[in-house]
Amino acid sequence: MRRARAYLICCGLIYWILEPAWRPTAPDSFPASSYPMFAYRPEDPWVFTVVGADSSGKEHRLSPSLITGSHEVMQAATTVQLAIFAGESAQSRLCRDVAERIAASELETLRQAKVIGQRFDPIRYFVDEQPFSTVRFDYAACDVPGPE
């Protein structure tokens, strides 16, 4: 009985872990995953982010914790990407969330948050040693709330 239980558990685990390999394009899950992160060919590399602009209009990069409230950079990247793909209301909502986090931070010089997407050639970005962006799209912009 113990032996049968052991086999049952192991076979169940193997099926659980291997099953995502049969559907690698399905949404990722946890803890059984197809580990798709570096498997596909990135055909159209866009980088989506939120930047802060000061009163002169100069843009500043924001940290992942200002963008999402987490230190994880990939969490920030995915959050912005999902908001952009979800449409205008999600983009505006993200913009407002970030603007509120900026207001609560010590970045007093920033007046605006902008949700942007930039298309890069990632190889040229490093090989040419300049931030080579081919296309930029501004999805949403919102003011940083002032002090109460």
Place this chain on the structure above:
Amino acid sequence: MKRLDRWFYAPFPATRLASLRILVGAFSLGYLVLFSFEILAPLSFEAHRFKPIGIVSILSEPLPRFALILLYGLSLLLATAFVSGLRFAWTAPAFAISLLFLATYRNSWGMVFHTENMLVLHVIVLSLAPSADAWSLDHRSRLSKAPEDGRHGWAVRAMCVVTVASYVVAGVTKLRLTGWSWAFGEVLRTHIALDALQKIELGSFHSYLGAWMVQFAPLFAPLAVLTLAVELGAPLALIGGRMARLWVGAVWVFHVGVGAIMAIGFAYPLTGIAFAAFFAPERAFERLDRRA
């Protein structure tokens, strides 16, 4: 079939499973404490960002703040019970479920990380096996000298199979999504460049080594071939002995490389604990015990 059974239900000492319980449990406890700011980060996330996956799909909205804090606190207590082997038959499955839920919850905000998968799966295996038959509060010394038994062996084998299967899936996905051309290295090179670029543009730190390496295209074909070899060749580790040592060494170097080139730290494999089931970790504990 008999050969498979002899391998799978191999008689191992109770201390083998106990040492794995202590190692994996201690890592889990350390993970819960050291990564508390990430595990509890959803406390500050906006509810509309909640995208439940896996076991967390039972929720239609995020947990209330107190519930996440309570679950986290409970997980710390259960992890301590898991390591010490206290009321193991109840506390271990409860810990496995709480860790699975917490880790899945962390992954339920749009981004699925791949750093805790193996840890959670190993805790599940250990929680379903008699892992507290030795060196535990439940059985202080009763079974530490008990004869070797297959009931202490299958979970060790299952942990090895889980480890190997995870790497195989990663390799198969590369072939299914890109094909064998993944081995040419250009996809890997683009991912390394894109990863560094994303980190720069999102105001985070990136690997200078990876960014510098991108300019040397010929470097990436050998790296891609080695990556596929480590992932698809993982089942060879189940042969054991020298082959297991060779694969574990190769996969550890692979993770060191990922850390250096992409600034992504897979703590569980990097500590070596993820691969402890391929060896006899109880011997190290026994040596420590003799010295004490």
